[in-house]
Amino acid sequence: xxxxxxxxxxxxxxxxxxxxxxxxxxxxxxxxxxxxxxxxxxxxxxxxxxxxxxxxxxxxxxxxxxxxxxxxxxxxxxxxxxxxxxxxxxxxxxxxxxxxxxxxxxxxxxxxxxxxxxxxxxxxxxxxxxxxxxxxxxxxxxxxxxxxxxxxxxxxxxxxxxxxxxxxxxxxxxxxxxxxxxxxxxxxxxxxxxxxxxxxxxxxxxxxxxxxxxxxxxxxxxxxxxxxxxxxxxxxxxxxxxxxxxxxxxxxxxxxxxxxxxxxxxxxxxxxxxxxxxxxxxxxxxxxxxxxxxxxxxxxxxxxxxxxxxxxxxxxxxxxxxxxxxxxxxxxxxxxxxxxxxxxxxxxxxxxxxxxxxxxxxxxxxxxxxxxxxxxxxxxxxxxxxxxxxxxxxxxxxxxxxxxxxxxxxxxxxxxxxxxxxxxxxxxxxxxxxxxxxxxxxxxxxxxxxxxxxxxxxxxxxxxxxxxxxxxxxxxxxxxxxxxxxxxxxxxxxxxxxxxxxxxxxxxxxxxxxxxxxxxxxxxxxxxxxxxxxxxxxxxxxxxxxxxxxxxxxxxxxxxxxxxxxxxxxxxxxxxxxxxxxxxxxxxxxxxxxxxxxxxxxxxxxxxxxxxxxxxxxxxxxxxxxxxxxxxxxxxxxxxxxxxxxxxxxxxxxxxxxxxxxxxxxxxxxxxxxxxxxxxxxxxxxxxxxxxxxxxxxxxxxxxxxxxxxxxxxxxxxxxxxxxxxxxxxxxxxxxxxxxxxxxxxxxxxx
Numbered sequence: 001x002x003x004x005x006x007x008x009x010x011x012x013x014x015x016x017x018x019x020x021x022x023x024x025x026x027x028x029x030x031x032x033x034x035x036x037x038x039x040x041x042x043x044x045x046x047x048x049x050x051x052x053x054x055x056x057x058x059x060x061x062x063x064x065x066x067x068x069x070x071x072x073x074x075x076x077x078x079x080x081x082x083x084x085x086x087x088x089x090x091x092x093x094x095x096x097x098x099x100x101x102x103x104x105x106x107x108x109x110x111x112x113x114x115x116x117x118x119x120x121x122x123x124x125x126x127x128x129x130x131x132x133x134x135x136x137x138x139x140x141x142x143x144x145x146x147x148x149x150x151x152x153x154x155x156x157x158x159x160x161x162x163x164x165x166x167x168x169x170x171x172x173x174x175x176x177x178x179x180x181x182x183x184x185x186x187x188x189x190x191x192x193x194x195x196x197x198x199x200x201x202x203x204x205x206x207x208x209x210x211x212x213x214x215x216x217x218x219x220x221x222x223x224x225x226x227x228x229x230x231x232x233x234x235x236x237x238x239x240x241x242x243x244x245x246x247x248x249x250x251x252x253x254x255x256x257x258x259x260x261x262x263x264x265x266x267x268x269x270x271x272x273x274x275x276x277x278x279x280x281x282x283x284x285x286x287x288x289x290x291x292x293x294x295x296x297x298x299x300x301x302x303x304x305x306x307x308x309x310x311x312x313x314x315x316x317x318x319x320x321x322x323x324x325x326x327x328x329x330x331x332x333x334x335x336x337x338x339x340x341x342x343x344x345x346x347x348x349x350x351x352x353x354x355x356x357x358x359x360x361x362x363x364x365x366x367x368x369x370x371x372x373x374x375x376x377x378x379x380x381x382x383x384x385x386x387x388x389x390x391x392x393x394x395x396x397x398x399x400x401x402x403x404x405x406x407x408x409x410x411x412x413x414x415x416x417x418x419x420x421x422x423x424x425x426x427x428x429x430x431x432x433x434x435x436x437x438x439x440x441x442x443x444x445x446x447x448x449x450x451x452x453x454x455x456x457x458x459x460x461x462x463x464x465x466x467x468x469x470x471x472x473x474x475x476x477x478x479x480x481x482x483x484x485x486x487x488x489x490x491x492x493x494x495x496x497x498x499x500x501x502x503x504x505x506x507x508x509x510x511x512x513x514x515x516x517x518x519x520x521x522x523x524x525x526x527x528x529x530x531x532x533x534x535x536x537x538x539x540x541x542x543x544x545x546x547x548x549x550x551x552x553x554x555x556x557x558x559x560x561x562x563x564x565x566x567x568x569x570x571x572x573x574x575x576x577x578x579x580x581x582x583x584x585x586x587x588x589x590x591x592x593x594x595x596x597x598x599x600x601x602x603x604x605x606x607x608x609x610x611x612x613x614x615x616x617x618x619x620x621x622x623x624x625x626x627x628x629x630x631x632x633x634x635x636x637x638x639x640x641x642x643x644x645x646x647x648x649x650x651x652x653x654x655x656x657x658x659x660x661x662x663x664x665x666x667x668x669x670x671x672x673x674x675x676x677x678x679x680x681x682x683x684x685x686x687x688x689x690x691x692x693x694x695x696x697x698x699x700x701x702x703x704x705x706x707x708x709x710x711x712x713x714x715x716x717x718x719x720x721x722x723x724x725x726x727x728x729x730x731x732x733x734x735x736x737x738x739x740x741x742x743x744x745x746x747x748x749x750x751x
Contacts (some may be wrong), residue, residue, distance in 0.1 A: 028088025600732025
């Protein structure tokens, strides 16, 4: 028995099952040895009367006869020790057969290097074989999704329950070994029935007293084996019931990775519990948005109370012109994709994952212009996953990865680090990070990676053109290289990858093939109206704002972009409040609304409003009259000049995240000023602009501050898509300056 255990693969059983099987084998060895010894030294002893056995040969004959009768009546056809060998040996052999049957499959999920010095498994260590599994799309599917679970449950029935029940029945039938046995022995007699008749023979039976000295021991051994079998069968029944109940409540428990890692290897707790814990630990603050429509100037509102579904048009024309073919600086930003005639509209975020022609799209590209709502869309997907409101992803794990995060490290990272440290909103322990990483790598089909802002990644021409092999999940490379491997299916084959980007990043993704390509159209008129109602909250004010927008084709045209809708509503609300105040002071004269008509004018007013609402100097003070269009205070001008310089330098260096030392003078003043917000990071002092379009507008202001160099700036950046919105702002700002100069000249001439 002990020798057989050497051939038993340990990882095919969990610790409890392995100990139970070893105990069963060791107890079986002891019982078999005892039964063998008992059988060799015990026999039926008979004491026939001298009238029956006057000599030794007759006595031996009678004992043999009685022993045969005892065996026929109380013993099975097989010796007791043989039954014991069959009882324990067959179960052990079948268990070894099962263990070898699933050995290779279980070892896919086992980590031979994750054992500690005392032989215990370190549950915090991920699998070193992940890269092997990830590089082979069929490695974790070759034997089916529920292979080990199915074989294990069948083994409980075939290797445990059935044979033990059969042998227990046999032992119960043959476990009566009486110590005293009365053996009948026939005696021939002569009798005469009538006078002068012949004598006839008759048979009488005499009782021979026999003794089976080891009867009680044999009965005890049989009873012990039956009891052991009963206990093992009961444990097997309870285990089988537990497995079926667990798989009924959570279907992922049947999958090989869950069953092997959680139940057999005990590497971690159930991934379902880990995912549920992650869902609970995602802070609600992640889904709160800045709200400048409330009474409090720094109020924040929940995503679910603000989000309006944008219109997403499926399909787009791949022949969109390359960045070098535009005749002027406006064409890139203003270019509309030519959509196929049979393209359909998507109005819900989760519909992006709907099957196409019966197949689930694994790679999805979401293209949209600046401020169209791409980042908000990714937050909506994460929110739906957290609240389990999305049918597609409630059984999966959804991770949002923001490309801008990697600009802090020059874009260098590894797949392992990306999954463990850069998931937006996740607050995981190191152990949970490893569990999630392991789960994604072994079952990529159960993961959705949402990459936000492909256009924001810092990449040079060499990295863009370079194709390097990535052989390990710990290998450090540029994030773009890792992203390409994921989209191509060379890393984590079967994973779902959704990417958001501006159209200006086509030179990055033009050589990649996506199963689904969509364009975010933004708002239609109904969405704009709903947006105004939600954000303003005040029915009277929202009605006034909507009337102003509806009556102005310029404003209505701007509002199809959500970020413009926010800025339009913000500026109009402030304008209405200023006008209402003027009307109260001058009740005889009703002023007409001076609404912004261009995107440049809109952003100029928004800058003023945000500064007055959030800057520490005016945060808790009443706003001056005409502050929306008036000249900024000297302190605001100084701070704005610093922000303009930071914004332009960030555009030059392709930086969206800015890090400063704690002793920088302007950090405290500009922190959360409405335009430049401090990010939550305990280790570093990092900031970003409220929105990329705000950074681009401030960069344009910095360009226009030096009018003599505007022309050279335009010539230098006309072919770079990253600067096209900046150039559009520059064009509008230059036009405003020209009109201001004309007005000044006109006023001078009148004088």
